[in-house]
Amino acid sequence: MKKDRIIIIDGNSLINRAFYALPPLMTKEGHHTNAIYGFITMLFKVIEEYQPQYIGVAFDKKAPTFRHKEFKEYKAGRKKMPPELGEQMEPLKEVLDALRIYRIEIEGFEADDLIGTLAKYCEAKGFESLIVTGDKDALQLASQDTKILITKKGISNLEIYDDKKVLEDFEVTPLQFIDLKGLMGDKSDNIPGVPGVGEKTAVKLIKEFGSVENLIQNTQQISAAKLREKIEDNREQAILSKRLATIVTNVPVAMEIEELKVEEFDRDRLLELFKKYEFNSLINKIIGNEKRENQGEGKEQEQNANLCIVTISHKEAFEEMMKEIKKEKTMVLKSITEEKNIVKNKVIGLAIAVGEKNQYYIDFSDYKDENELIGLVKKLLEDDTIEKVSHDIKKELLHFYPYGIEIKNIVFDTMIGEYLIDPSKSSYSIKELAVQYLGENLLDEEDLRGTGKNKLEIEAIPREKLQTYLCQQVRIINKLTKTLDEKIKELQLLELYYEIELPLAEVLASMEFKGIQVDKHMLEDLKIEFKEKIDNLTEEIYRLAESTFNINSPKQLGEILFDKLQLPPIKKTKTGYSTNVEVLEKLYDKHDIIPKILEYRQVTKIKTTYIDGLLNIMNPITGRIHSNFNQTVTTTGRISSTEPNLQNIPIKLELGRQLRKVFGAQQDYQLIDADYSQIELRVLAHISEDKNLLESFVKDQDVHTRTASEIFQVPMEEVTSAMRSSAKAVNFGIVYGISDFGLAENLNISRYKAKQYIESYLEKYASVQKYMEETVKIAKEKGYVLTLLNRRRYLPEITSRNFNIRSFGERVAMNTPIQGSAADIIKIAMVKVYKRLKEGNFQANLILQVHDELIVECPNYELETVSTIVKECMEQAMDLKVPLKVDLAYGPTWYDAK
DNA sequence: GAATTCTGCAA
DNA sequence: TATTGCAGAATTC
Structure with missing residues (x-):
């Protein structure tokens, strides 16, 4: 018969391990949770x-x-337990209670003694015991039936020890382990041992004498005189140390072993706690396990349990569905396409939810007459009387643009909704939403396609799986719409959501679809030109270094510069020498190789990231670049751009700036570039109502010159360019949530001097100071900050007891309302521009946004009108206490339009 | 192959 | 130890 098995966990040891092994995790409300999470994962x-x-x-x-x-x-x-860990003890116990796992605690005894007693008891009963701990002391309990699991590096690796393994690894028996400690002592428990005896000596002695007692009775047999003396002098201390290190195995325990029997956990309580601590992966795990248990007949059927799918494969069925939708007036849609090309993607499947119960699914390859189907879908999606709901509606718009279908009457997007509710999340998938709000576990793309080399092409996914996947999603979206809408209302985000973010999704879709023209020939020529430059520089660098190495590798470059050439290392990184620009610039005159390396860096950056990068990603059909504009990435409300990132095309240095010549308007068109002047400082003027700052903008002064004049106390005419650039850095600092350290770093001046700059700024701009203090205070009280349109960001960091984390929270509190309000403003402008151009049937199109700048591709004959419209929409986007100013220019390329 | 680190580009 | 992003190359797991 198989033995019963018991697991005994050293709670204190394990929670400590978990705490130090995991990075800090925090809930929205600022509870630390990493130790709980690590502990439960391990459990x-x-x-x-x-x-x-x-x-x-x-x-x-x-x-x-x-x-x-x-x-x-x-x-x-x-050392006392850090508060970040201390606050996790009680919550952990709550979780254990919910798991219905027995907690063994007895006054006057340490966990070790309880474990030892229990283990010996179980051994006698014929159980197999497994002791889980991070502490080697427990090894003294190891035997054939009592095994010790010790955490190794991190928390996921456990090493298992029985008596044999102890002997193998440490050359002593488990019981002799105590003797070892009697001699060596233990710093962490403050057990003295014998001074001067370390691990090596202790092992040798115990192997020879067998035990501490035997050793001190036979000290005359120790040949080394010094050692003998040490032992003789510390006899009592050794005995005492041994006793302290001995785990007691006969604690009087009034406990029934049956209390430790594994029980069904309290599901609801556990989920409630996991939700509270935001352990979504654990929630997933539990729900996933339940699903698997209930399954019996395979995953598909289970996943289908909540679904009621009607498949549509002919006209009559489609029209039947259409009737149903018209009755309901609202539909949720989610589609999937072959991954080919943004301008000719083919839809494979479309799922539609109508009301709570019904899902329809159209498998496009099942439907005989494709043209007929497209016609019907067009009629449906463009029907202005039917409200459309989705999750990531921008994607849906893009899926249907290639068919000439424009989805009309879009009323809700759950992805954008959740983003406004909390913009700090790392992902906004339907799966996450389902877990968070409904406690349901869904298929995700990984379940569908697998990962790594086994990843399937979308075309290769079994049809039924795809159908289940999409129908599940529309069902969930439908369920979530109301909840999210209420939440949005509660947070006073209705205007931002319905007037700005939701319409913006369509603007972004159109920008992506349109793309921007790039000059392929010019890029190819540049590629050759830059390759030659790089080859020459590489050769030169190898010559100066007198060896070949990988210049791109900071590690190898560091070795050459600081070891071989003996240049002074200015700064270090976590892993070695720093070789960044600042360091290299300080070494500029120290060696001829440095200027070459700086040039090499500049040239390779342009070639690899921009020239090669752009060529790789050019669309072969349109000859244009269709960047992806993401609406739910940034924590402040800005838009981000990927594949490629068109928001960081070089401009500061002429060499890089030349690249902007490859971005152009099509024949007979121009690029109009309109950018806000000092939008963030204008926002700050508005929010803080600072007299000086307001005046600066109302009078349309150069704001940095004005700031310099205030800080340095000279008339504006006497401000030198050096003063102006210092003032400019201060203004930047103010926007970012200033610190003397940061300003000093940036201006390369002493921290003391930086502090003086800041102080004199805040003195002159007293209301700015007041605003900064106020916003930090509010952030601390409420836990979040708001933009002008109530866009919200939670700041759990701001109550941290760690100075660095807390300071970060404070800077973010100051910066987010400014950066975020500027984002609100340009988003309004984008929606307005898009609408005006569309309604006026202009041929011009908005094609790019770079945070404070809009780029429109415009036919020559519309130039004047469109320029006026763009400028107007941007300047009138929001009514502030200072005017919004827009600089506008146009030209055949982006280079010329700036 | 995925994740992390260093570096550097933009607003 | 200044805000928000993205990407390439090397390196590590």
Whole structure:
């Protein structure tokens, strides 16, 4: 018969391990959770792996133990538990209670003693015991039936020890482990041992004499005189140390072993706690397990349980569905396409939810007459009387543009909704939403396609799987719409959501679809030109270094510069020497190789990131670049751009700026470039109502010159360019949430001087100071900050007891309302421009946004009108206490339009 | 192959 | 130890 198995966990040891092994995790409300998370992950892992019949977690009690009574310095000098960990103890116990796992705690005894007693008891009963701990002390308990699982590096690796393994690894028996400690002592518990005896000597002695007692009775046999003396002088201390290190195995415990029997956990309570601590992956795991258990007949059927799908494959069925939709007036849609090309993607499947119960699914390859189908879908999606809801509607728009279909009457997007509710999340998938709001576990793309080399092409996914996947999604979206809408209302985000973000999705879709023209020939010529430059520089650098190496590798470059050439290392990174521009510039005159490396860096950056990058991603059909504009990435409300990032095309240095010549308007068109002048400082003037700052903008002064004049106390005419550029840095600093350290770094001046600059700024701009203090205060009280349109960002960092984290929170509190309000403003402008151009049937198109700048591709004959419209929409976007100013220019290329 | 680090580009 | 992003190359796991 198989033995019963018990797992005994050293709670204190394990939670400590988990705490230090994991990066800090925090909930929205600012509770630290990393130790709980790590502990539970580890717990689940051992339970899964060893399937115990019994389980218990032992904790230390605060009360002093017999060891303290015997030796009052016991555990003295031990560092107090950091509060970030301390606050996690009680929550962990709550979770264990929800798991219905027995907690073993007895006053006057340490967890070790309870574990030892329990293990010996179980051994006698014929159980197999597994002790999980991060502490080697427990190894003294190892035997054939009592095994010790010790955490190795991190938390996921456990090493298993029985008596044999202990002997193998440490050359002593488990019980002799105690003797070792008697001699070596233990710093962390403040057990003295014999001074001067370390691990090596202790092992040697115990191997020879067998035990501490035998050793001190036979000291005359120790040949080394010094060692003998040490042992003889510390006899009592060795004995005492051994006793302190001995785990007690006969604690009087009034406990029934049956209490430790594994039980069904309290599901609802557990999910509630996991939700509170935002352990979404654990929620997933539990729900996933339940699904698997209930399954029996395969995953598909289970996943289908909540679905009621009607498949549409002919006209009559489609029209039947259409009737149903018209009755309901609202539909949720989600489609999937072959991954080919943005301008000719082919839709494979379309799922539609109508009301709570019904899902329809159209498999495009099942439908006989494709033209007929497209016609019907067009009629449906363009029907202005039917409201459309989706998750990531921009994607849906793009899926249907190639068919000449424009989805009309879009009323909700759950992805954007959740983004406004909390913009700090790392992902906004339907799966996440389902877990968070409904506790449901869905298929995701990974389940569908697999990962790595086994990843399937979308075309290769079995049809039924695709159908289930999409129908699940529309069902969930439908369920979530109301909840999210209410939340949006509650947070006073209605205007931002319905007037700005939702219409913006369509603007972004159109920008992506349109793309921007690039000059392929020019790029190819540049590629050759830059390759030659790089080859020459490489050769030159190798010559100067007198060896070949990978110049791109900071590690190898560091070795050449700082070891071989003996240049002074200015700065270090986590892994070695820093070789960044600042460092290299300080070394500029120290060696001829440095200027070459700087040039090499500049040239390779342009070639690899921009020239090669752009050529790789050019659309072969349109000859244009269709960047992806993401609406739910930034925490402040800005838009981000990827594949490629068109928001960081070089401009500061002429060499890089030349690249802008490859971005052009098509024949007989111009690029109009319109950018806000000082939008962030204008926002700051508006929010803070600072007299000086307001006046600066109302009078349309050069704001940096004005700032210089204030800080340095000279008339504006006497401001030198050096003063102006310092003032400019201060203005930047103000927007970012200033610190003297940061300003000093940026201006390359002393921290003291930077502090003076800041102080004189805040003195002159007193209301700015007041605003900064106020916003930090509000952030601390409420836990979030708001933009002009109530866009919200939570700041759990701001109450941290860690100075760095808290300071970060404070800077973010100051910066987000400014950066975020500027983002609100340009988004309004984008929606307005798009609308005006569309309604006026202009041929011009908005094609790019770069945070404070809009780019429109415009036919020559519309130039004047469109320029006026763009300028007007931008300047009138919001009514502030200062005017919004827009600089506008146009030309055949982006280079010329700036 | 995925994740992380360093570097550097923009507003 | 200044805000928000994205990407390429090297390196590590």
